[in-house]
Amino acid sequence: MRIAVDAMGGDQAPTKILDGALQALELLDPDDQLILVGNQQLIEQHAADALKAAGPRVRIEHASQVITMDDSPVEAIRGKRDSSIVRMVKLAKDGHADALISAGNTGALVAAGVLMLKPLAGVERPGIAVFLPSSKGAVMLCDAGANTQPKPAHLHQYAVMAALYVKATRNVENPSVAILNIGTEEEKGTPLVKEARELLAADKSLNFTGYVESREIPNHPADVIITDGFTGNVVLKLVEGWSAALFKTLQKEAAAEGPELLEKLKPVMARIAKRYDHEEYGGALLLGVQGTFLKVHGSAGARAIKNAIAAAKSISRLNVNAQIESRLSPTQ
Amino acid sequence: MRIAVDAMGGDQAPTKILDGALQALELLDPDDQLILVGNQQLIEQHAADALKAAGPRVRIEHASQVITMDDSPVEAIRGKRDSSIVRMVKLAKDGHADALISAGNTGALVAAGVLMLKPLAGVERPGIAVFLPSSKGAVMLCDAGANTQPKPAHLHQYAVMAALYVKATRNVENPSVAILNIGTEEEKGTPLVKEARELLAADKSLNFTGYVESREIPNHPADVIITDGFTGNVVLKLVEGWSAALFKTLQKEAAAEGPELLEKLKPVMARIAKRYDHEEYGGALLLGVQGTFLKVHGSAGARAIKNAIAAAKSISRLNVNAQIESRLSPTQ
Structure with missing residues (x-):
């Protein structure tokens, strides 16, 4: 599976977010891929060695903008099209990521998830x-x-x-x-x-x-x-x-x-x-959208990010979304 | 002023409620009157000596029924017309009490206060x-x-x-x-x-x-x-x-x-x-009705009741209700 992590979201971004994401590699399968979404230069600066060691298991999705905690959610989603949150959600929308993880602006994440991602069949509101x-x-x-x-x-x-x-x-x-x-x-x-x-x-x-x-x-x-x-x-x-x-x-x-x-x-x-x-609990979930969408607390450090990646992996494997659709979709 | 206390309301009624009420006499003025609302026999049994000592400063308003914490508020108010809560609120309604204090069923107290007491001029909802x-x-x-x-x-x-x-x-x-x-x-x-x-x-x-x-x-x-x-x-x-x-x-x-x-x-x-x-805070207030209406926490003991009586006394003296009416009443 492909797990996209918002490298720019949260109080401890990007360094601790990147640390946690790269530490999580040991929990993932060899064919899983980690996508680090954010400023490519910053990410490469901080994690040059780890990136080299990880090879094709990690790739960077460049995003030039950052949605801050002070940004108005809906305006930010519309105005900052090249932000890490919008880029990350777009990966899922376009079928390039199976799970999304961010410690960024909750309102913006929810707005992006609700506006951009397809709800599961039968779900009225995530x-x-x-x-x-x-x-x-x-x-x-x-x-x-x-x-x-x-x-x-x-x-x-x-x-x-x-x-x-x-x-x-x-x-x-x-x-x-x-x-x-x-x-x-x-x-x-x-x-x-x-x-x-x-x-x-x-x-x-x-x-x-x-x-x-x-x-x-x-x-x-x-x-x-x-x-x-x-x-x-x-x-x-x-x-x-x-x-x-x-x-x-x-x-x-x-x-x-x-x-x-x-x-x-x-x-x-x-x-x-x-x-x-x-931090022990691995974050909040956006229920009712395609893929697995985890929001980690804004103060999340490396451990919380690592936990969230592990949680996303196990949630995806359990295929809860298919169960939700089979219960809520009128055509099933 | 005349302060009515619901002797039957709360986890520690009637004994601790009566203890607190009678202890509060030392904080009140000589011409203040305390009205103990509840089962006359029970009250006299528990507080015979104190009642004798207090003389006309304390009187009992008999009520044969009790609204429990499990009673449905509005039904209880309608069904238990001789409950201590209804009797107590009726004292204020009929102009026989200036302040009300109870540790009983909050919903019933609020319902009684809202249904029976006159709102202050200009107040839409207490x-x-x-x-x-x-x-x-x-x-x-x-x-x-x-x-x-x-x-x-x-x-x-x-x-x-x-x-x-x-x-x-x-x-x-x-x-x-x-x-x-x-x-x-x-x-x-x-x-x-x-x-x-x-x-x-x-x-x-x-x-x-x-x-x-x-x-x-x-x-x-x-x-x-x-x-x-x-x-x-x-x-x-x-x-x-x-x-x-x-x-x-x-x-x-x-x-x-x-x-x-x-x-x-x-x-x-x-x-x-x-x-x-x-218990340190002297209870909740019902704002926007005639008189002073204090709800004390259900677990209130003697100290909380004594504090509430002292609070009712000082609130009444400050005449906040007149200030509220002068601000909210359209005719002022």
Whole structure:
């Protein structure tokens, strides 16, 4: 398979992105190809030796522009036609790449994915799936920001797609699926949530368990939690911000007790950080488009990129997209 | 003033609620009256001596029914006419109480408040305001669940009401107000968020600072954050759940290092817990109705009830409702 990596996206681009991508070669098959998308000169400067060693397993797709975190997504996609994101997505669109990985501007990636890539047969709107840490392994949350005003039918499609992904990638036989709501009683919530509930309950292929409240997310109330893209994005960013704030406070307060306590806490905090670390989870997925499209966190370093490439490889091998089409396409 | 307390609401009712209420007498003026709403026999059993000592400063309003956490809000309000919540709200409706305090079923309280109490002149929809902990003092979030499908004009009213409350109760001269969104760029978000942004920006009486992302909440990005009641409720419950989960994990991991470390961590954790403890904040407010209406957390103990009574007293004294009416009432 051909895996394209956006060498220019993320806080640590291009150096750490390139390091992670080239380290991932050891995880790939001999006939897999890595496509590094970005400024050719910069890439060659940083990775001359590794490129020489890799030979035809790695090639560079030159892109002269970069979409920054401050760029307006849709404008950037239209204005920066020679950016690494647009070039990378175009590779997939034209059938030259099977998987895409970027740590760049999420909005631009989603916009490029939604505007340029063909949705899978039967899929109305692609959705972003992310993994949230919990006491019993990761919870997949979808949508985390692709579709801020979904229809009930979109939430149903997210449920189907996310359940198939979790089943395939996490070895969960019959993933439980819940809808995020502000109460667990049937009459709670907006019309969107209530109508989605009916659609999910009526789909006997889903292991639908009803509503969950956000308070329960860290206790793993379901394998998959479905929500609209506005709420999902707020949840994702709040979890990140709240964890970081509590860690910072803990460090500060422990330091106030003396350097000895802080020292002893280090292994404890490292274990907790590992459990709550998004880099462990290999990124977010754009569900419902052709190919495998992974968005890695903006702060991703070499390890996260390497993990994402490994994840993309195994997702492609599982062929989840074909399963999604066979469930959602009306002609199947 | 007359402060009615729901003796039957919350996990620790009635004993701890009564303890807190009676302890609050020392903070009140001699001519203030406390009204304990609930089962007369239970209340007299638990607090016989204190009631005798308090004399006419405390009276009991009998209510034979209790709305539980499992009751459906609107059905409970209609079906349990002799519940402590309905009786308590009726006291305010009929002009017999100036402030209401309960740790009971939030949905039922809000429903009772919205259905039974007169909104302030000019207020279209009451909203729930809560205080979230942050690194620089509390952030007021509104709406936290009263109005899950607001119009842009409702969000504007929440901004005006919350800013007046923060100004009056927290001594913040010109409270900054922001709208919760999934990005800080102008073009981000739903039509609701964008239209609300225009209304808030056009209101020169507000210190409106634009959009904030949920990730920034623990860093106190503004004194007041405005959102729809669905998102606000998800945020509130996620903050509670996430803090609890991280604390539990910390305790478990520290214990794995040995009992000594856990012992040394106790004062550290106590300080952090105090900062992130909702009981410190005196509860949620129902903004936009006659009187002062405080919802205390369901797990509230005596201290939270005492704090809430003190808060109700100072809020009433500041007469924020008159300020709200003079800003929002079209006839003023």
